[in-house]
Amino acid sequence: MPEIVVEGISKTLGGLLTLGEISLKAVDQEFVGILGPSGCGKSTLFNIISGLILPDAGRVIIDGQDFTGVTGRVSYMHQKDLLLPSCSILDNTSIPLILKGVPKRKAKAVAAQYFEQFGLAGFEHYYPSQLSGGMRQRAALLRTYLFSSDIMLLDEPFASLDAITRRKMQVWLLGVFKELHPTVLFITHDVEEALFLCDRVYVLSECPSEVCLEVKVPFCRPESSRTITDPSYSKLRDDILDALSI
Numbered sequence: 134m135p136e137i138v139v140e141g142i143s144k145t146l147g148g149l150l151t152l153g154e155i156s157l158k159a160v161d162q163e164f165v166g167i168l169g170p171s172g173c174g175k176s177t178l179f180n181i182i183s184g185l186i187l188p189d190a191g192r193v194i195i196d197g198q199d200f201t202g203v204t205g206r207v208s209y210m211h212q213k214d215l216l217l218p219s220c221s222i223l224d225n226t227s228i229p230l231i232l233k234g235v236p237k238r239k240a241k242a243v244a245a246q247y248f249e250q251f252g253l254a255g256f257e258h259y260y261p262s263q264l265s266g267g268m269r270q271r272a273a274l275l276r277t278y279l280f281s282s283d284i285m286l287l288d289e290p291f292a293s294l295d296a297i298t299r300r301k302m303q304v305w306l307l308g309v310f311k312e313l314h315p316t317v318l319f320i321t322h323d324v325e326e327a328l329f330l331c332d333r334v335y336v337l338s339e340c341p342s343e344v345c346l347e348v349k350v351p352f353c354r355p356e357s358s359r360t361i362t363d364p365s366y367s368k369l370r371d372d373i374l375d376a377l378s379i
């Protein structure tokens with residue numbers, strides 16, 4: 134069962150202690166949000182969890198094994214979709230499988246199986262520039278999922294989208310993840326988005342950042358984009374805004 138534990142991670146960047154001491158975790162199939170002020174080191178934390186950079190102290194434990202500084206275990210979607218402009222959507226989404234050694238034809242066949250579920254059916258041979266923003270993000274999410282399907286790090290995947298597309302994508306994501314069951318760490322700046330999507334939310338402070346609030350989201354996720362009417366919603370939202378000093 135994929136469980137990810139971040140233990141006492143700290144990191145100094147450019148002489149500035151950026152990550153003070155961060156500990157957090159996500160249990161199997163949990164959707165965990167990370168909120169924090171701009172520049173507090175959220176992307177740096179994901180770079181460490183994915184093994185791209187080493188922390189100064191602390192460990193990343195996945196399924197009980199130390200994965201600090203080890204790449205390739207979790208999938209990581211950056212803020213930008215980073216699709217290759219000269220490759221079709223099918224080629225783009227097949228890349229992680231090809232990198233893992235799956236023959237090209239088989240990789241394409243496997244990726245193609247998910248196009249319906251990711252709302253991309255019929256667009257296999259389109260190029261990224263020919264798709265809407267929402268479709269490009271779905272293609273990037275599919276590519277991320279195919280890299281490592283059980284633990285996904287998503288760094289503000291919907292930040293570049295307009296409000297309507299963004300809400301549609303949130304509802305879609307909940308539906309898809311209900312079927313695929315990944316464990317997710319999700320960075321966002323948006324308190325409403327965190328409360329809409331996540332089972333649990335960590336709030337980070339300004340640098341040197343630490344976890345200043347951890348909240349469990351007690352209400353069920355809505356089936357549609359309806360407003361959450363649970364009585365605890367406003368209090369949780371205010372608690373998070375207070376922690377962010379907004």
Ligand SMILES: Nc1ncnc2c1ncn2[C@@H]1O[C@H](COP(=O)(O)OP(=O)(O)OP(=O)(O)O)[C@@H](O)[C@H]1O
Pocket residue numbers: 146147151169170171172173174175176177178
């Ligand atoms: N390689 C680096 N060398 C020096 N400083 C860096 C480096 N990478 C990031 N920083 C600085 O570290 C801090 C944290 O950056 P990071 O991108 O992790 O923050 P963030 O919380 O993800 O920001 P945002 O919410 O704006 O995306 C920033 O002040 C950034 O300028």
